[in-house]
Amino acid sequence: MENFEPTIVAFCCHYCAYTAADMAGSKRLCYPPNVKIIKVPCSGKVDAIHIMKALEMGADGVYVAGCLEGDCHFKSGNIDAAKRVAYIKKLLDEIGIGGERVEMILMSAGMGERFAQTAADMTEKIRKLGPNPVKFAPKANNAA
Amino acid sequence: MITAERKPMEELIECLAPYHRILLVGCNECVTVCSAGGRKEVGILSSALQMAFMKEGKTLEVKEMTLERQCDPEYVEELVTHIDQAEAVMSMACGCGVQEIARRFKAKPVFPAVNTTFMGASERQGVWAERCQGCGECVLGLTGGVCPIARCSKQLLNGPCGGSTNGKCEVDSDMDCAWQLIWDRLKALGIEDQYEKNIAAKDWRTGRGGGPRKIIREDLVK
Numbered sequence: 001m002e003n004f005e006p007t008i009v010a011f012c013c014h015y016c017a018y019t020a021a022d023m024a025g026s027k028r029l030c031y032p033p034n035v036k037i038i039k040v041p042c043s044g045k046v047d048a049i050h051i052m053k054a055l056e057m058g059a060d061g062v063y064v065a066g067c068l069e070g071d072c073h074f075k076s077g078n079i080d081a082a083k084r085v086a087y088i089k090k091l092l093d094e095i096g097i098g099g100e101r102v103e104m105i106l107m108s109a110g111m112g113e114r115f116a117q118t119a120a121d122m123t124e125k126i127r128k129l130g131p132n133p134v135k136f137a138p139k140a141n142n143a144a
Numbered sequence: 145m146i147t148a149e150r151k152p153m154e155e156l157i158e159c160l161a162p163y164h165r166i167l168l169v170g171c172n173e174c175v176t177v178c179s180a181g182g183r184k185e186v187g188i189l190s191s192a193l194q195m196a197f198m199k200e201g202k203t204l205e206v207k208e209m210t211l212e213r214q215c216d217p218e219y220v221e222e223l224v225t226h227i228d229q230a231e232a233v234m235s236m237a238c239g240c241g242v243q244e245i246a247r248r249f250k251a252k253p254v255f256p257a258v259n260t261t262f263m264g265a266s267e268r269q270g271v272w273a274e275r276c277q278g279c280g281e282c283v284l285g286l287t288g289g290v291c292p293i294a295r296c297s298k299q300l301l302n303g304p305c306g307g308s309t310n311g312k313c314e315v316d317s318d319m320d321c322a323w324q325l326i327w328d329r330l331k332a333l334g335i336e337d338q339y340e341k342n343i344a345a346k347d348w349r350t351g352r353g354g355g356p357r358k359i360i361r362e363d364l365v366k
Binding site: 047048049052053055056091094095096097133134137138139140 | 152153154157164184187188191192194195196197198199201203204205206
């Protein structure tokens with residue numbers, strides 16, 4: 001557990017967080033390599049099943065990063081995403097995985113520092129929580 | 145549509161505890177529309193169940209299927225090629241779908257994943273409200289298209305009662321008084337006179353009062 005390095009999946013909106021990650025890179029800001037970025041056209045594109053599958057496949061934490069309130073390129077994708085994240089948090093609490101492994105983060109394209117800080121904060125938080133309990137469990141041979 | 149809500153995960157996990165391979169079956173009709181048991185919900189529940197099992201060091205093999213209609217034998221028949229591989233079936237359809245699977249596959253345990261709630265309509269995205277109780281003798285033509293059986297807490301046929309305040313029901317201040325809605329609608333239609341007519345006592349035998357019901361259409365029966 002002491003050497004536990006969490007794997008974190010970050011679904012990043014093309015219009016804000018993904019660009020903010022670029023900004024962080026341009027500014028030579030350091031952030032933990034634990035965060036694996038998946039670029040999405042809008043945070044509203046992230047469905048509940050995407051978050052569930054990430055965790056089922058062994059991610060220790062997941063966050064969805066969308067635009068600041070009122071700034072969504074598609075009007076309300078970030079609000080929709082936040083509601084889905086809240087739904088998944090409850091479901092994860094119900095099955096004992098822990099809703100705190102999933103978060104919704106808002107930022108703008110210019111917030112390179114916030115992107116780097118979020119990645120660091122989330123990594124630290126998940127490191128404290130420990131590995132996803134399903135990570136090392138035997139997997140069923142699903143035909144689905 | 146028939147509306148439903150997923151049961152608590154604890155209950156679902158408990159009833160599946162003895163099994164390792166299940167068939168999780170959704171329905172493309174009402175429960176898809178009310179986001180309780182369509183293809184999407186099948187995927188999410190499948191993932192949640194597997195994670196819950198993995199957490200306990202167990203495995204659960206889930207075959208996901210979503211039928212066009214679980215309440216029709218033609219579609220339930222599609223499970224034939226998969227049923228033998230499963231130790232049990234969990235259905236995300238309404239009670240009709242669950243029972244149809246149980247009737248067709250007598251040797252297979254079937255569990256409901258949702259609580260079937262009511263026949264309703266979408267008020268807005270994510271909100272469904274009860275609109276019909278299937279009483280078997282529709283009075284909507286007399287009540288301006290607002291059902292006093294499904295929407296009046298007391299099922300009054302000649303309302304409102306004294307509990308109607310500012311258009312709301314005394315049962316819940318967020319609940320519309322059905323008879324206020326009926327009056328408003330009759331007024332809008334310019335047929336307030338209709339309100340003065342007494343609606344005769346209802347024959348509840350057309351509803352559940354007569355036991356389980358059946359419709360037989362002689363022109364269609366084969």
